[in-house]
Amino acid sequence: MLTVKNLSKSYGRKKVLHSIDLEFDNHVYGLLGANGAGKTTLIRCMTGLYEPQQGEILYHSQPIKKSPAFLHDLGYLPQAFGMFQELTLYEMMEYICCLKKIDKSQCNNEIEHALSSVNLEDKIHERIKTLSGGMVRRAGIAQAILGFSKVIFLDEPTAGLDPGERARFKNTINTIKNDRMILISTHIVEDVDACCQNVIVIEEGRVLFQGTCEQLKQAATQKVYQIKAEDSDNIIGEKFILKVSEVEGEIYHRVLAQGKQNYPYEKNPTLEDGYMCLVKGIA
Amino acid sequence: MNNLILELKNLRFYLFIPYITLVLAGFVVLATLKGSDFKDLAACASVIQIFVSGFAVWWPIFILKEYLHSPGKELLFVYKARKDILMNKMLLLWGLYALHVVVLFFYFSTLFKPVIYLFIATIIQCLFLIALAYFLALLLQNTFIPLIFNFAYVFTLSMVVFSDLPISIFTRGVPDNPGILNTSVIVLILAGILFWAGYQMEMRLYKNSI
Secondary structure (H helix, E strand, O other): OEEEEEEEEEEOOEEEEEEEEEEEOOOEEEEEOOOOOOHHHHHHHHOOOOOOOEEEEEEOOEEHHHOHHHHHHEEEEOOOOOOOOOOEHHHHHHHHHHHOOOOHHHHHHHHHHHHHHOOOHHHOOOEHHHOOHHHHHHHHHHHHHOOOOOEEEEEOOOOOOOHHHHHHHHHHHHHHOOOOEEEEEEOOHHHHHHHOOEEEEEEOOEEEEEEEHHHHHHOOOOOEEEEEHHHHHHOOOOEEEEEEEEEOOEEEEEEEEOOOOOOOEOOOOOHHHHHHHHHOOOO | OHHHHHHHHOOHHHHHHHHHHHHHHHHHHHHHHHHOOOOOHHHHHHHHHHHHHHOOOHHHHHHHHHHHHOOOOHHHHHOOOOOOOHHHHHHHHHHHHHHHHHHHHHHHHOOOOOOHHHHHHHHHHHHHHHHHHHHHHHHHOOOHHHHHHHHHHHHHHHHOOOOOOOOOOOOOOOOOOHHHHHHHHHHHHHHHHHHHHHHHHHHHOHHHOO
16 A cells, blocks of 8 residues: 655765665554654655655555645644644634645535544634643544545654543544554554554664564563562673562562573563564564 | 635734734825825835835735744645645735735825826835745744844835935835836846745755754
């Protein structure tokens, strides 16, 4: 459906993306990576906003720049969203309808449908500036799905949201995900675990992993140990402390370690374990 | 066009500033004529050029602000088709402002004649100042500096409007003959050059500098 072929992008002399190859179908994808890994640049290239120095992005085998279907099917939520503060939610959505060239006769229905998908139908006549941060993010998702967009890019959609709004966001994604390709860029692993079937890990502009969440979890199989803090020094070889916790007055370390250790390993590694395995090079 | 209406609506109170200025220009011209026994047409022409041209950039600048400074501004570039360029929006806003100026000049035509040459000179000045604001906003990725520059340029030159400064876009003297349009031809060409330069930046530089 959407193919990224040998994509490279530089800012001046600094190369931000290095020969990226990716394939996307109608699934929800999580794009994981640390701050500055190149997630936003990749998404901006994929939306057509940035011109890559090398490579191409194809939508149904056609370059996105020459594909009217891509422009029609595209939905995008940028990292920061909150334009047209003085317009009402309905007017802002009407504006996006115009940009997306949605037929005027269908605008009203489309807007109502999109806003009800994100539970904002009761705020339709309120000004953007009066909405809470979470509501503005949901409004951002609503504008992204307007006109039944089939290719949706969400850049850091849960950044700055409280736990309630984050849970609501995950529910929204699970509600709208059918028959769509959704790419969620984030550095919050739990968000990917909750909404995505597939995950892409990017580090310093290079793709480290593309596969299912289960496959990423398996990358940490027999590499995660929950041990007492004082035993931490007994780990042989390279290690990385994932988490420090207190259980019944005792300090425990969740350790990522290469090679077999003299402690029982965690049977069910998490997505975060798998992700850290990749980025720390413990594979 | 619907988008432009919504963008203007988003300006809220700021939308009305040019209306206030145009009404004020009408009163100032009337006061100037009354105070000089309906003779000082040259002074009226200066007042009209300063007030009308000076505020031509108001709507374009505040609309450009959304494209340059609002959170999520890149969305406006992601969805739009290749043909939906900002330059067209600037020209539309100039047209819209010119329509308002037409109404004002109908009123002026009841006070003194002829107004046609002054009208042409004024709307060409408006076009130039909008082109300059568009160019500077894209060049500097900022809307505040072009706005300040516009007012500094218009009001500084208004103070010295009777001098022969070659950088002045304003016409001098009584606007009763086509001769006053000599400067306007150059101003029109300069406006075209600025629009072209701004367009090149919009197409090549702007999208990669967000």
